[in-house]
Amino acid sequence: MTPVTSRILTGDSRNLLTSIQSESVQCCVTSPPYWGLRDYDHPAQIGSEPSPVEYVRNLTEVFREVRRALRKDGTLWLNVGDGYARNGGTGNCGPNAVVANTKKLIQRRNCKVPDCWGLKDRDLMGLPWRVAFALQEDGWILRSRITWIKKTAMPESVRNRPTNATEDVFLMTKTITYYYDASAVREPTGANLRNCWAIGPDTNGSSGHPAAFPRDLARRCILLGSRPGDVILDPFAGSGTTGAAARELERESILIELNPEYSKISKRRMGHVVQARLGS
Numbered sequence: 001m002t003p004v005t006s007r008i009l010t011g012d013s014r015n016l017l018t019s020i021q022s023e024s025v026q027c028c029v030t031s032p033p034y035w036g037l038r039d040y041d042h043p044a045q046i047g048s049e050p051s052p053v054e055y056v057r058n059l060t061e062v063f064r065e066v067r068r069a070l071r072k073d074g075t076l077w078l079n080v081g082d083g084y085a086r087n088g089g090t091g092n093c094g095p096n097a098v099v100a101n102t103k104k105l106i107q108r109r110n111c112k113v114p115d116c117w118g119l120k121d122r123d124l125m126g127l128p129w130r131v132a133f134a135l136q137e138d139g140w141i142l143r144s145r146i147t148w149i150k151k152t153a154m155p156e157s158v159r160n161r162p163t164n165a166t167e168d169v170f171l172m173t174k175t176i177t178y179y180y181d182a183s184a185v186r187e188p189t190g191a192n193l194r195n196c197w198a199i200g201p202d203t204n205g206s207s208g209h210p211a212a213f214p215r216d217l218a219r220r221c222i223l224l225g226s227r228p229g230d231v232i233l234d235p236f237a238g239s240g241t242t243g244a245a246a247r248e249l250e251r252e253s254i255l256i257e258l259n260p261e262y263s264k265i266s267k268r269r270m271g272h273v274v275q276a277r278l279g280s
């Protein structure tokens, strides 16, 4: 196996992305915090903005820098989750669930319907598409919406709508001639890969992060969007799933994460890494 390097940067993506050389990254695979869902216990966290409008604006800012860092033929694979506007309670299930690490700050916010987009109580906010449209307006080309079918979805005790069991992954590019290896992942029949991917949780146990995505999800995006030796970026790295998949596939990686505890998990998962700490 060719040795590959990973840089794990701990701090706010909005500051640290500027240190990445322009047009040096082939592929960005990432899942930002979902709005109002979890508290990552840091004043600079994205996802805890008082309004989802600000959340969309913050993500647009982050991905503008990602676009600068991407090679001309690079790709962005963006997984974003949705949530419901709520009035008078957070409930104990569904996208606004009170989960183990959700603190009062976020619970309070979810008790009031945000005053934007004509939202009403119980409205699905459509956040993934709102983010996708904002990025499109900011210059990205939106090439595909992949539906990630969660083989083991979180149960919800709802009786007036179907249980949510999918999430979106957007494929976005900088130009119309981008690198995409259609032979890297095929349907079992040999046909071109479809835009619905049934992927279950990692079989080798939890990464220790409350919102890690499956390694297979990251692996697929990396295989389709890069060659061995290329640089893969995750500006919301969490426990470093993207980095772990990149390393396995002999790609270099740059991981940015705000919470130093999660960076420690990445470091452990990556084995040998070149770690850089640039502020927090």
Ligand SMILES: C[S@@+](CC[C@H](N)C(=O)[O-])C[C@H]1O[C@@H](n2cnc3c(N)ncnc32)[C@H](O)[C@@H]1O
Pocket (backbone or CB within 6 Å): 011, 012, 013, 014, 030, 031, 032, 033, 034, 040, 044, 045, 046, 047, 207, 209, 211, 212, 213, 214, 235, 236, 237, 238, 239, 240, 241, 242, 256, 257, 258, 259, 262
């Ligand atoms: C959905 S999680 C990513 C999980 C990751 N895909 C994994 O598999 O472990 C989002 C991460 O973004 C981090 N985060 C939040 N705001 C950030 C910011 N401004 N800059 C960098 N990271 C941030 C959170 O601490 C959290 O770990």
